[in-house]
Amino acid sequence: MKTGQEIRQDFIDFFKGKEHHFVRSSPVAPLDDPTLLFTNAGMNQFKPIFLGLEEAPYARAVNSQKCIRVSGKHNDLEEVGVDNYHHTFFEMLGNWSFGDYYKAEAIKWAWELLTDVWGLDKRRLWATVYQSDDEAARLWSDVTDIGPDQILKFGEKDNFWEMGPTGPCGPCSEIHYYDGPDMSLMKAEGINTRPDYKELWNLVFIQNNRLENGALEDLPAKHVDTGAGLERIVAVLQGHTSNYATDLFTPIIQQIEQLTGVPYSEDGGVAHQVLADHIRMLAFSLADGALPGNEGRGYVVRRILRRAARFGRQIGMREPFIYRLTESVADVMGEAYPEIREKFKFIQKVLKAEESAFGETLDRGLEVYSNMVSGLKKGATLKGEDAFKLYDTYGFPLDLTQQMAREQGLAVDEAGFDAAMTLQKERARGAAKDQAELKDIPWETASPGTGSTFVGYESIECAATIRKYRIIHEKTCQLKLDITPFYAEAGGQVGDKGVIMADDFLFEVKNTLNMLVDGQPEIVHMGQVRRGKLEKQSSVTARVDGQLRQATRLNHTATHLMHAALKQLLGDHVHQAGSLVEPERLRFDLTHYEKIGADEISEIENIVNDEVLKNLPVETTIMAYDEARESGAMALFGEKYGDEVRVVDVPGFSRELCGGTHVALTGDIGAFKIVSESALAAGVRRIEAVTGRAVISWYDQLVARLTADGARQKDRIKALEKELKAASKASAHDYVEELVAQAV
Numbered sequence: 217m218k219t220g221q222e223i224r225q226d227f228i229d230f231f232k233g234k235e236h237h238f239v240r241s242s243p244v245a246p247l248d249d250p251t252l253l254f255t256n257a258g259m260n261q262f263k264p265i266f267l268g269l270e271e272a273p274y275a276r277a278v279n280s281q282k283c284i285r286v287s288g289k290h291n292d293l294e295e296v297g298v299d300n301y302h303h304t305f306f307e308m309l310g311n312w313s314f315g316d317y318y319k320a321e322a323i324k325w326a327w328e329l330l331t332d333v334w335g336l337d338k339r340r341l342w343a344t345v346y347q348s349d350d351e352a353a354r355l356w357s358d359v360t361d362i363g364p365d366q367i368l369k370f371g372e373k374d375n376f377w378e379m380g381p382t383g384p385c386g387p388c389s390e391i392h393y394y395d396g397p398d399m400s401l402m403k404a405e406g407i408n409t410r411p412d413y414k415e416l417w418n419l420v421f422i423q424n425n426r427l428e429n430g431a432l433e434d435l436p437a438k439h440v441d442t443g444a445g446l447e448r449i450v451a452v453l454q455g456h457t458s459n460y461a462t463d464l465f466t467p468i469i470q471q472i473e474q475l476t477g478v479p480y481s482e483d484g485g486v487a488h489q490v491l492a493d494h495i496r497m498l499a500f501s502l503a504d505g506a507l508p509g510n511e512g513r514g515y516v517v518r519r520i521l522r523r524a525a526r527f528g529r530q531i532g533m534r535e536p537f538i539y540r541l542t543e544s545v546a547d548v549m550g551e552a553y554p555e556i557r558e559k560f561k562f563i564q565k566v567l568k569a570e571e572s573a574f575g576e577t578l579d580r581g582l583e584v585y586s587n588m589v590s591g592l593k594k595g596a597t598l599k600g601e602d603a604f605k606l607y608d609t610y611g612f613p614l615d616l617t618q619q620m621a622r623e624q625g626l627a628v629d630e631a632g633f634d635a636a637m638t639l640q641k642e643r644a645r646g647a648a649k650d651q652a653e654l655k656d657i658p659w660e661t662a663s664p665g666t667g668s669t670f671v672g673y674e675s676i677e678c679a680a681t682i683r684k685y686r687i688i689h690e691k692t693c694q695l696k697l698d699i700t701p702f703y704a705e706a707g708g709q710v711g712d713k714g715v716i717m718a719d720d721f722l723f724e725v726k727n728t729l730n731m732l733v734d735g736q737p738e739i740v741h742m743g744q745v746r747r748g749k750l751e752k753q754s755s756v757t758a759r760v761d762g763q764l765r766q767a768t769r770l771n772h773t774a775t776h777l778m779h780a781a782l783k784q785l786l787g788d789h790v791h792q793a794g795s796l797v798e799p800e801r802l803r804f805d806l807t808h809y810e811k812i813g814a815d816e817i818s819e820i821e822n823i824v825n826d827e828v829l830k831n832l833p834v835e836t837t838i839m840a841y842d843e844a845r846e847s848g849a850m851a852l853f854g855e856k857y858g859d860e861v862r863v864v865d866v867p868g869f870s871r872e873l874c875g876g877t878h879v880a881l882t883g884d885i886g887a888f889k890i891v892s893e894s895a896l897a898a899g900v901r902r903i904e905a906v907t908g909r910a911v912i913s914w915y916d917q918l919v920a921r922l923t924a925d926g927a928r929q930k931d932r933i934k935a936l937e938k939e940l941k942a943a944s945k946a947s948a949h950d951y952v953e954e955l956v957a958q959a960v
């Protein structure tokens with residue numbers, strides 16, 4: 217019997233033999249497609265080629281792609297574990313033609329691999345085509361020996377494949393396999409309806425692009441995109457009707473049995489199946505850079521973990537154990553996907569921390585849930601507010617509550633849940649509402665022209681003309697200039713403060729922001745008129761508060777140095793998760809799963825201070841994005857950059873894309889000191905640090921505190937000594953009394 221590993225390799229070798237180029241799986245958490253939270257098909261990484269935006273480096277490709285289908289258009293979550301052939305994470309085997317071969321070859325080769333190479337029973341195989349695709353139907357008869365009754369037509373839902381709401385798409389032809397026990401029961405009506413007819417392979421003939429307005433446009437060329445489910449093919453070839461019985465899953469199921477002491481049975485082992493499925497999704501998401509969080513991709517990871525944890529409770533697991541299952545996942549998958557071994561320790565740490573954190577509210581939540589539903593009869597609906605309470609107070613994702621409800625034949629009022637969520641958000645937004653109301657205050661034009669030129673890298677003072685302004689409330693105003701030295705808040709660096717002035721006019725700038733003014737992006741100065749009238753001004757002098765700006769520059773360059781030092785010391789998994797650069801201090805959030813120990817903190821300080829002492833020049837260059845990335849510049853995950861980027865370089869040590877203001881020489885930083893390290897969220901640490909004079913103040917305060925403490929301790933010791941003396945005197949006295957009392 218062939219192993220899953222061998223079957224994966226068979227597929228790749230078969231298409232390599234037909235001049236296909238092997239392409240590695242792309243990450244499950246795509247970095248460059250905002251329309252996708254997770255990679256949901258093998259074709260995702262080729263999307264730009266299909267759309268004609270990129271030229272294909274080869275005409276044919278083959279790969280096995282890690283896919284996750286738990287969000288968006290392709291979402292199989294409800295089926296997972298309940299049936300035995302849908303997964304949150306699965307491997308999709310695929311072959312591609314980029315404007316090269318088309319339907320005939322795609323059909324012929326799929327058939328050849330399934331029936332000749334793998335020897336599947338031709339009588340059990342069915343082909344479906346799109347209702348109007350007579351060409352594909354004819355080709356099935358012409359280029360294969362499939363029985364004519366086994367070619368069926370279906371509509372858009374089953375045979376027109378789309379990756380998401382927009383993007384490349386086209387008619388498809390699917391290959392299904394009947395794995396029921398009795399061939400005499402096999403019939404066409406089973407396809408696309410019954411679980412013993414499994415879709416094994418989908419051949420998509422990519423020829424259209426779905427636009428945002430819903431229209432379909434023709435692509436410049438026709439392509440082939442196929443996807444075969446490895447787990448299902450392995451099940452069929454190994455003679456199983458359940459994917460969980462294949463060697464891709466049995467080691468994981470066995471580890472679950474061993475850790476829980478609960479044996480698995482194929483017909484009642486939902487918890488085992490869910491756990492075996494979910495751990496693969498979790499391990500690969502984390503290996504590819506997703507982290508549990510409260511939004512988007514991170515929340516999907518968190519949801520899956522929480523779902524798994526609750527199934528763990530059902531088979532008696534009260535302590536974190538899911539993280540341990542990564543051991544069997546690494547055993548099964550490590551060879552094909554080495555990232556799972558490379559990131560092994562990190563993945564375990566993240567999972568364990570998440571499991572422990574949720575474990576604390578899970579039991580209480582389950583209790584609250586059972587009270588909520590205790591009076592409900594089968595078919596009833598759990599109130600949206602209740603589901604929201606479980607979400608808000610006990611961290612139960614909506615789909616977890618829905619899953620529990622489904623198990624008891626209950627529904628959940630989803631609209632009510634959404635309403636409760638909206639209400640809470642509105643309450644939270646109440647405070648920020650003033651900001652939104654500002655939108656309605658119109659801008660006055662003082663002198664015509666749009667756009668603001670930023671000259672603040674070179675100087676902190678310049679002559680300028682007021683272009684637009686508006687009065688928010690009495691003296692509180694906003695204004696924009698034609699040119700300005702004021703840095704507008706961006707990239708974590710706060711906006712500049714300072715003054716804008718003329719004879720008899722003084723405007724105190726309290727903050728500077730990038731804003732849309734009448735639809736144009738502009739640098740806006742916010743603050744208060746201290747002297748004179750804004751309406752009368754045109755020519756002014758704009759002057760940034762030099763001291764504050766200088767302190768900010770120190771902190772910004774120090775942030776870059778620390779970022780590089782963290783990566784150097786802790787490893788490549790460290791990514792910036794947030795940053796604030798102010799005059800007073802810098803704050804930096806990073807992905808890391810442990811407390812950063814005192815030794816490590818001082819090591820980081822040493823590395824940074826060494827770079828400060830070297831007094832290296834800090835160079836800034838404008839270059840093309842690709843050039844910058846090739847030169848090794850750290851770009852921030854998820855940020856969008858234009859074609860031209862600014863690279864800030866501390867030669868030989870740090871290189872980042874950054875628009876902020878920096879010192880000229882690292883020596884300007886003076887000194888660097890980390891003042892706090894804490895946990896911000898599971899997997900995210902927060903560091904605060906100071907530079908320059910603030911380091912001296914920090915030590916001054918420390919010395920003052922220690923001196924005061926010392927004095928206090930001295931007084932306390934004196935007092936204690938006094939007490940001790942008195943006490944020993946008293947006890948000697950008591951002892952004598954006692955002896956006298958006992959005397960006969």
Ligand code: SER
Nearest residue numbers: 257418420441442443
């Ligand atoms: N993109 C198609 C699918 O996901 C075929 O690869 O089914």
